Amino acid sequence: MCSMRTVIQKRKPRQTLFPFSGLYVSGAAIAGILFGVWVFSIIQRRKRRAQESKSKDLPTPPSSTVPASSINFSRSIPSYPYSKSDLEKGSTYFGAQIFSYDELEEATNNFDTSRELGDGGFGTVYYGKLHDGRIVAVKRLYENNLKRVEQFMNEVEILTKIRHKNLVTLYGCTSKRSRELILVYEYIPNGTVADHLHGNRSKSGLLTWPVRLSIAIESAEALAFLHLSDVIHRDVKTNNILLDEKFQVKVADFGLSRLFPTDVTHVSTAPQGTPGYVDPEYYQCYQLTDKSDVYSFGVVLIELISSLPAVDTNRHRHDINLANMAVNKIQNHALHELVDPLIGFEKDYTVKKMTTSVAELAFRCLQQERDMRPSMDEVLEILRGIQNEEIGAQKAEVVDIRAADDVGLLKNIPPPLSPDSVVNDKWVSSSTPPNSF
Structure with a gap:
């Protein structure tokens, strides 16, 4: 009896190991799932960051919308060659062409003071020539603050929505997120x-x-x-x-x-x-x-x-x-x-x-x-x-x-x-x- 009791006492610890081992397996599985979710979230965040970095210079129209019936850009805005991918990426802003800062810098010879056409309350206007040969007036706003962004967006919205023979034509602009706010107009040669x-x-x-x-x-x-x-x-x-x-x-x-x-x-x-x-x-x-x-x-x-x-x-x-x-x-x-x-x-x-x-x-x-x-x-x-x-x-x-x-x-x-x-x-x-x- 004594020996049997001893055998039973030795076997009890072996029986109690089975429930704990099941918990270990379940915990490992849950940890694996959580790890996978974590890795997936990191990958998604990196993709979003990559997309944002590609589009950081593309414009985002303001929250206020204009009824579609009141806008007809196709007849009034000069047609320039845009690919479908360009339009999807936002290369126009309210229908106006988006210019890069580098292109306008080159067009004005690095904003040469000898090319200044005028100096107003909000910016300096320069004589410029684009890659396609167009002679333009490039208006470089003084500051890139919230007030200037509002005026910039306001002018773009108005001049792309209405056209008249006695209103100056807006060819395009930089993105509102560009390093500088710049507007590009037709060149009017005879002063004010x-x-x-x-x-x-x-x-x-x-x-x-x-x-x-x-x-x-x-x-x-x-x-x-x-x-x-x-x-x-x-x-x-x-x-x-x-x-x-x-x-x-x-x-x-x-x-x-x-x-x-x-x-x-x-x-x-x-x-x-x-x-x-x-x-x-x-x-x-x-x-x-x-x-x-x-x-x-x-x-x-x-x-x-x-x-x-x-x-x-x-x-x-x-x-x-x-x-x-x-x-x-x-x-x-x-x-x-x-x-x-x-x-x-x-x-x-x-x-x-x-x-x-x-x-x-x-x-x-x-x-x-x-x-x-x-x-x-x-x-x-x-x-x-x-x-x-x-x-x-x-x-x-x-x-x-x-x-x-x-x-x-x-x-x-x-x-x-x-x-x-x-x-x-x-x-x-x-x-x-x-x-x-």
Whole structure:
């Protein structure tokens, strides 16, 4: 019995090993599964990182979307050869071509200072030539911060969504994640309206009165089109009106522009723009409307009449702001003191009559209360009417000269009616509020 008990006592430990060995096997299996999951997750993370590194320079459109029905890029944007893979990788941004920084650096000869075309509030513009031979204007924004990215995206979105013969064409841009924010436009060779009025091209004498009136009309066409497209430019000024070799207008610089909702009367936003052009009601009430552009355009009209800059600290303190100066001169029946003598105001009655009409229109645009200002559509209609009067007057002169050889230069003979009385009547009629839309 004693020996049997001993045998049994020796066998008990062997029986208890079986359940523990099963646990070891199960634990090993679970550990193996967990290890496999861990390895798989590492592989997936590496794949994601690789994909992100390949696309780090590709643009990501903002969260705000535009209804597909309102966009038709195929007809308005120049067609460039893109492969399907390029499009899938995002080589266009809002329909605009994406340029690499290196390509634009090469196009501008490393942003050579001798190629600078202009220096604005947000960036420097350079003359450039692309690989495909296109001559372009390359706008290099000063800073790559959140505010500049917003302006960059804003301009790209607007200029790729709308096209007009009097709006500058955007060819493309860098990615918003590029080392620098750069916009690429068509090259407009003849400078700005400001250059020709009171800048480095002002001595050329090329801005005759017919040319100035044409500039006013084409600029108004561009702004009326923008407003029809629910866009407020917000920085209308002669420095942002470019001229081609035929003196045709190209309105530029949409960094401050706003897409304007159709179901509201105004947008509440902090006033932005250029001193001398900012709508006073917008400045005081923080309410942006399409009439804010109308006020700025009124300043442009006065510049076209006077050839004076919008702000000049060298003038008398009451005349530093051109808009204030113009309103005072017009109210005091002293328009002749404001007008540039080079346009023939005192020598040519037709020019005098048309200039007076444009001054009346500018006076209405510069009203302090926005409801007193005309719409851009009305401004455009009035300017076209003034131009048609000029054409009609020219035809009448030709008929009269042929009818009587001894008449001489009819356009230099003053009319029986005093121009001042005409001006007085017009200012009275303009005191009633125009129809607003």
